[in-house]
Amino acid sequence: MAVTYGLAPAPDLSAFLKQAPDAKPRLDLLVVGARCAGCLGKIERETAALAGVEAARLNLTTGKLTVTFSDAAAADPGAVIATLSGLGYAASPYDPGLAAQALDREGRRLVLCLAVAAFGAMNTMMFSVPLWAGLFGQELGPATRVVMQWWCALVATPCVLYAGRPFFESAWRSLRVARANMDVPISVGVLLTLAISFSETILRGRDTYFDAAVSLLFLLLIGRWLDHQLKSRARSAAADLLALQAPSAVVLGPDGVEHRRPIGEVAVGDLLVVRPGERVPVDGLVESGFAELDTSLLTGETHTLDARPGQVCRAGALNLSGVLRLQALARSEDSAVAAIARLVEAGAQSKSKYVQLADRAAQIYVPVVHSAAALTFAANYILGLGVREALLRGVAVLIITCPCALGLAVPAVQVAASARLFRRGVLVKSGAALERLAEVDHVVFDKTGVLTEGRPELIDGPPSAVALAAPLARASGHPLAKSLAAGAGPGPMALDVVEHPGLGVEGLIDGRRARLGRAEFVGVTGSQVRETELWFGFEGDSKVRFSFSDRLRRDAAETVAALKAMGLTVEVLSGDTPTAVALAADAAGVSRRRGGLSPMGKADIVDALQAAGHKVLMVGDGLNDTAALARAHAAMAPGSALDASQNAADLVFSGEQLGAVVEALKVARRTRRLALQNFGFAAAYNAVAAPAAMLGLVNPFLAALAMSGSSLVVTLNALRLRSAK
């Protein structure tokens, strides 16, 4: 469907200028499409050359351009956006918002904890090497050993207390509500290790584990940070989508001046102006103007509706031709769209009940580790080992079974997977989405805008007439005319062109008056065809008809075949007429299809499939798909979809290629396989290491080595995802 990137230049963009009390006014813009050093240099150079602009700085990672103006009077945000679009980049004002900043602070804190843990681990190791060496015969003198131990304690204690806070805080939060999450064994293990090592040092014993405590934190923090990166990238991507499509409405004030307002501030009775290319913001009654409305995102139907005075337009319809003046009939929350939004919310709630792989493993893992450690302590104590020795063995079990596979492996695999999909133009909203996607066995496609390109293409009309009508078509902004002009290629434009909103265009071609548009406008009576069509004729001459159809995406058939080869069932559900659906489905090679469905109908079919035990992937773009998207086990939406659909989807893919669906499924399945491999490895490792620790066969050197080694293996396994084809 119509690409929603980039807002039409609003009349009052200066509202987006931000001015701190003692700083220059600045403008934050989100720039789409900047990828390389060339783009970066071009954008910064051209923007900085504008009058009134002091500096321009593009962040290539986030795609945000910050423009600083010399003073508020000289600031012209419109010129900046115009310059960018002249360079070929869509840009729109962006409000960074408080939530994103808070998230960033959390990320910085994790990185700092990581740095402190790294420092602690390296320096503690340095003092531990002589201690370990002592274990292999070259006995240190007792005095030297104690000095080394105290140095370890001095470095490790503050580092553990500082760098461990993310785990301690999370463990405390969960303990207060009488739960145990993964951070509880980590915190207990680390703190007990520290305490025991201290008492060993004081009692002149030799079993200190300072190095193990710090390096354990270091490895776990890597996992925690990767997890955080994944979440914040997904969240900021979702926020970018919202910022790009910030729904606003043009309200006509009593003084006749137009104001652009957030959609939530539109009141019943307000006069709204909807220009061609804009969406109807709320349900409204047409006061004046004629236009054609594209409701395909609302209903899935491809033919257009007419809007004329006295008629009601539903929110979400796209205005294709004339300027409409509407009287708002409902507020945004009460518009027809809102009912669908509520369905989406219900779906999102049911999805949040999904338990992620790592959490499911933790539910089994945490009690097992705790009871194993407690059992080791109790058994060794009863067998007459003394409190100190028994406690030491209990802690060794806690350390050696450190949940590295859970804390590190799963985030590492998911980060690698989402980075890979990101390069392919697929945006993953969460790790859970990838896991759900991997379980899918049934794929449901919407037709309009998903299987098809969602754009009308000329399918029938005399070729000679195409060239004749092209000059007039080039002068019009109507999608059908544009498609006709594109078919004819470049050429002259008609003169003296008048556009009749909702009817067509009229102008002079080679000195002859001609019309292009609806049948009755051109002078044809009795045309009963329900297809999308355009008529053309010179004054007093015979008329010709062009018909248009929505073309299948180029790789639709290929994609369907690939999905079937992967063992998935493919189905098409559409709101369009059954004949149109059958046509597209046959071309794509899908035998299971249904047309004429209501939004609820789609959601019900998805529900029924899932009740029968299938896991459904819904791919849809329209408002009529959002309920089904939210109900389905996993959901994908193209980047051209409505924001409501993109919100309901787990993954958003950009570009013309439907093959992104296949790629996403493959990567998701591989991610799951690698995560399970890691769990398998961790289980095998624990099966060997835990009994050894219980029997007291593990010294500090072996404990640290085994734990780091297992983390490394698991991380390297995750990285295999990057190289695999």
Place this chain on the structure above:
Amino acid sequence: MNIFMMLAPMSVFLGLIGVGAFWWTLRHGQYDDPAGDAARILLDDPDDRPL
């Protein structure tokens, strides 16, 4: 052993300088745009100050 008594605190001190330097770069936003920093080196008049 005397040399050790000097080297041990020195190595810890040097490590602390490293952590401090890292903290400073983090505070000044030097990791905010890794992709941009990689690309900027290719420009003719690179402006590589962190934002």
